[in-house]
Amino acid sequence: MSGVRPFVRADIPPVADLHRRVFSSRSPARREARDAHEAYFSELYFGNAWCAEASPSLVWEDGRGAVAGFLGVTTRAMSLGGQALRAAVTSQFMVDAEARRRAPLAAVELVKALLAGPQDLTLADEATEPARRLWEGLGGATALLLSLQWARVLRPARFAVSRLAARNRLGRLARGAAPLCRPADGLAARMPSSPFALTATSLRAEDLDAATLRDCIAEAAADTALRPEYDERSLKWLLEVLAGKRGCGGFHRTGLRDDAGRLVGWYLAHLAPGGTGEVLQVGARGGALAPVLDHLFARAWQLGVDVLYGRVEPARLRQLSERGCVFHHRGHWMLVHSGVPGVLEAIHRGDAFLTRLEGEWCLRFQGEHS
Incomplete structure (x- = not known):
């Protein structure tokens, strides 16, 4: 049965292959390229300084148990007026083209699972227009000024x-x-x-x-x-x-x-x-x-x-x-979601310290361009 589950280390090879197919090439990768992709996903999502089991990255499996979708998550410590918060920053949101055709709700299921997590704030600052429409349809918002x-x-x-x-x-x-x-x-x-x-x-x-x-x-x-x-x-x-x-x-x-x-x-x-x-x-x-x-x-x-x-x-x-x-x-949108009173208001009125250091650009695979 298809569905969303947490990303585990055993998923690194299929997720790395998915990334290569979606963003790089559909041709077979050389060993060096495969190793670089796998090292990236291992270091970023399991070796980083903000690993949090409560807010894992997510994979979407098709009906055969194959990984066909991924939504990366890293957590950051933040605060609002002295109140400690945990933010989830998304990266590498991708769904295989064939999976999108057979299961058009795969992307929806990934984002719904993300927004249902325990984090206080969710940020996606390099979102495409389709991702923006999906995000807003699920209750999120767009920070227009921070999208410039x-x-x-x-x-x-x-x-x-x-x-x-x-x-x-x-x-x-x-x-x-x-x-x-x-x-x-x-x-x-x-x-x-x-x-x-x-x-x-x-x-x-x-x-x-x-x-x-x-x-x-x-x-x-x-x-x-x-x-x-x-x-x-x-x-x-x-x-x-x-x-x-x-x-x-x-x-x-x-x-x-x-x-x-x-x-x-x-x-x-x-x-x-x-x-x-x-x-x-x-x-x-x-x-x-x-x-x-x-x-x-x-x-x-x-x-x-x-x-x-x-x-x-x-x-x-x-x-x-x-x-x-x-x-x-x-071409990219800053998307935000939070149920904590005051968080979205602070972002929309420009009372938030959110630079690109706090966002997805730092988390890109080497060679990915703006």
Whole structure:
């Protein structure tokens, strides 16, 4: 009989194979690829710092007992006004195409089982439009503002050419324009009146350790009603996972000090030369975000990044806009569900500290792109 049950270690090979079929290729995987997939599911769902038996990941079995659906769950400690909460963060929601045809309610059953769990808050921050409709149909909500992202174009010419090159009919035009990109982008970055101009900063960079980052997050989130509660062990594990990702650029966990040696801000980002930069978190002490953004943008430029993306934080809309950022919906939705009074209200009014560090992006399989 088909149905949903908890994900156990013995399910790792079939779930890894399901992931490869759904997101990668239907052709047989080489041994190295199979090993990488299986190691990912083992480490993320059984070796992570937030393993919780009460909120397991879920699989859907078809009538023959074969695993044909999966919904990953990792838990996070959070708090609302001092009240301890347990959040469940979803990842890798997938159902085999044949299973969807034979059992169209498989995805519904997985989400219903998830939302019936004991967690206080459920988050899905990289949901597709079909997943959004399903979620809302089962009583969940969409956090519209947190579904927006900011973008800061650093190399406008090369960024435009890369967009043209992605269109088959315009590929020749893009190749012809490519030699002009470097001088055009250099001029755009240097001209004071340019919307792409970079601002120099005297801040000094250093690598952040887990303990310092924990303290920074705690201080930055202190004035928000809903916030994450990290410990050094969990942050260290998460930073190691991020540093080990391949295919999305080098991972930068950067603390910034002023001329007096005081730590004034930080950022966490994957920066890919010749491509995109994904900003997971950016913070500042005392509200001085502008120089932190300036340092991030200049560093990304030096490394050859074309464009940076990050999640919109309502309290920072003005500061981001003043630094040349634009806001758009990138195709993913932030979905939320909670029965605890005050949780959803805090999220919808922008009184929650929810960055990409608290979401699914960190949990992606290496090589998965935005």
